[in-house]
Amino acid sequence: MAENFEQHSDISAADLARLNQEAQAEATPSTAKIIWNEFKADKPAMAALIIVVGFIVFVMIGALFINTPKMMETNIMDYFDKPFTAGFWLGADSGGRSVAKQLIVGSRNSIGIAIGLTVISSTFGIAWGLISGYFSGYIDWGMQRVYDFMMMLPMTMMIIVLVTIIPHYNSVSLTFIFSIFYWEGTSRLIRSRTLAETQKDYVAASKTSGTNHWKIIFKEIMPNISSLIIVDCTLSFAENIGVETGLSYLGFGLPNQTPSLGTMIANANDPSNITLYWWTWLPAALEIVVLCLSISYIGQVLRRAADASQRQGAAD
Amino acid sequence: MSLIEIKDLKVHYPIRSGFWNRVTDSVKAVDGITFNIEAGETYGLVGESGSGKSTTGKSVVGLEKVTSGSILYNGKDITKKENRRKLDYNRDVQMIFQDSLSSLNPRKRIEDIIAEPLRNFEHLSKDDEKLRVLQLLNIVGLDADALYKYPHQFSGGQRQRIGVARAVATNPKLIIADEPVSALDLSVQAQVLNFMKKIQREFGISYLFISHDLGVVRHMCNNIAIMNRGRLVEIGTREDIYNHPLHIYTKRLLAAIPETNVNQRAAHRASRLAVEKIYEDQQSKYYDEDGMAYPLVQVSPTHSVALPEAIAKQLASQEGEVQA
Incomplete structure (x- = not known):
């Protein structure tokens, strides 16, 4: 059979290296290169990228050098020290604990939970949506009824109940509890696009080429909705920082001895803290605003990179 | 032996309606076709x-x-999934x-x-x-x-x-x-x-x-x-x-092929109108009472047409085809 092709084409094994080289020279730039060009064209987004990546790396590494139990010890002598006094850059809170150090460890905890939650819930939601949308019929029907049931549960209340029931929980178990409830939006979004994508001819062509269902779902359809996936992930990451923060603010998030952005903002529960001791809550609040804004800038660039008609970056 | 033998192939899509979403009717996309x-x-x-x-x-x-019927390839019915995989x-x-x-x-x-x-x-x-x-x-x-x-x-x-x-x-x-x-x-x-x-x-x-x-x-x-x-x-x-088209549908399709010869424009137009007139007048002759085509009848070793046998023979002799 191979001879059949040899016969009717004047290309033989000897030409392989040369032709491959020619083709490589004409190759289209990769997706990573296109995204990078897009960041170069959009200065605010570039700044946002540097802020987000720099900040995450800083808190992840910085937190390693801080002894958390020692930091969280109460020291009455430093009661509400002002910023830039007695070695406290950002002052101290009512327990005489350094706000700056709490901010670093707290950011690490909050961002860690947000990343973990985004990874787990998006992976599950994407897989759920893709499988449901691709197979349709009874499988889709069953999976969507499970989705409807999960949507019906009052999320915040369920999380609070679970957190109260579980005796010893930490940031890892909290991440898993959140993940039970946060995959739904993603899955429905992905399913709707998958339904449309599955009807296209390239899926039929893959079927006639003998590719199995799982390969079609994850290697053919998924790359085609990657723009949606990337944008959804960045936005839900920003949202997920808020999830932990909100719950900790209410007092049902991380335990008291574990600082997080939410517990720090909870300082603003006290009217005198809001007016007199502003340094206890303002840095954390500002950090959340800056992070979420930056992430949405990055999300916009990724969306533009995925859609050729919106691109601003130089075309290679 | 033919490469592919299609026998009485039917593909029907169900139409669901009503409160219980039951199958009430079907769209007959392909309704019993046979060829090799x-x-x-x-x-x-x-x-x-x-x-x-x-x-x-x-x-x-x-x-x-496939709803019913068979497609034979190498003697195996490939409308079944496992046969397709095996082959x-x-x-x-x-x-x-x-x-x-x-x-x-x-x-x-x-x-x-x-x-x-x-x-x-x-x-x-x-x-x-x-x-x-x-x-x-x-x-x-x-x-x-x-x-x-x-x-x-x-x-x-x-x-x-x-x-x-x-x-x-x-x-x-x-x-x-x-x-x-x-x-x-x-x-x-x-x-x-x-x-x-x-x-x-x-x-x-x-x-x-x-x-x-x-x-x-x-x-x-x-x-x-x-x-x-x-x-x-x-x-x-x-x-x-x-x-030698026999069925009116075939004649209509052939009449619809555009002609580039402008000098004969009037003649082409007349022949198209004539075909259309036959179609309108004699529709009942070519389709059964439900408006569907009849089963195929052979008029020569290579040629079959979906008409009642008598009409098919009559048309074929008009066309001057050699009878089988």
Whole structure:
């Protein structure tokens, strides 16, 4: 059979290296290169990228050098020290604990939970949506009824109940509890696009080429909705920082001895803290605003990179 | 023995309605058709849009769930999934799609697109695979620098040729060509059709050529089946269909072929109107009381038409055809 092709084409094994080289020279730039060009064209987004990546790396590494139990010890002598006094850059809170150090460890905890939650819930939601949308019929029907049931549960209340029931929980178990409830939006979004994508001819062509269902779902359809996936992930990451923060603010998030952005903002529960001791809550609040804004800038660039008609970056 | 034998193939889609969403009726996309495709020939399947010709093609390649009937390949009924898997059926039967853009995955490079059937069926080494892809590109007249590009960087004709290259990659015995050129402009149509003919000569492939364009079908096909409302109305050789059409539907299709001879404009117009008049007056003669076509009746060894036997004989003798 191979001879059949040899016969009717004047290309033989000897030409392989040369032709491959020619083709490589004409190759289209990769997706990573296109995204990078897009960041170069959009200065605010570039700044946002540097802020987000720099900040995450800083808190992840910085937190390693801080002894958390020692930091969280109460020291009455430093009661509400002002910023830039007695070695406290950002002052101290009512327990005489350094706000700056709490901010670093707290950011690490909050961002860690947000990343973990985004990874787990998006992976599950994407897989759920893709499988449901691709197979349709009874499988889709069953999976969507499970989705409807999960949507019906009052999320915040369920999380609070679970957190109260579980005796010893930490940031890892909290991440898993959140993940039970946060995959739904993603899955429905992905399913709707998958339904449309599955009807296209390239899926039929893959079927006639003998590719199995799982390969079609994850290697053919998924790359085609990657723009949606990337944008959804960045936005839900920003949202997920808020999830932990909100719950900790209410007092049902991380335990008291574990600082997080939410517990720090909870300082603003006290009217005198809001007016007199502003340094206890303002840095954390500002950090959340800056992070979420930056992430949405990055999300916009990724969306533009995925859609050729919106691109601003130089075309290679 | 024929390459593919289609026997009484039916594809019905259920219509659900009412509070309980029960099946109340069905759309009969394909309603009992029978024909054979011989090795090495091009079989034309012609009809207006919605007549079920694409559904037939998809059933033959295994993309459509068949309601009843059988499609025999090597004596095995390939409407069953496990038979298709056992035979590695799609290694031997491939498909060329109408819309060249949507049939190529926009996120994959040309190399990966053409190599897809090779990876599933042939398991070649990396270098052999790349060589095969380059040879295929060469056969369909594209340069090697197409290898690492994406489908949107090519013109319609080039994309359709990439589709042809993918279909012939595993050296199949039959290719279902579902309106392969109807999305292309005329000069490119000729180019792609000639490529398909050339490949047929070199590799001995059969085509099931699905089209609504009788001009293209005349260029490509030896045997032709005319489809109307899910049923076959006429089967015959090119000669039978073009020179001795018996069914009124076939005559209408033929009358619809545009003529370029302006001097005879009035005459062509008159003959078109005459055919239309016969259709309007004698519709009940050609279709049964439900408006469906009759079962096929043979009028010569190669020629069959969907009419009651008496009318078929009468029309055939009018046409001066030799009786079987």
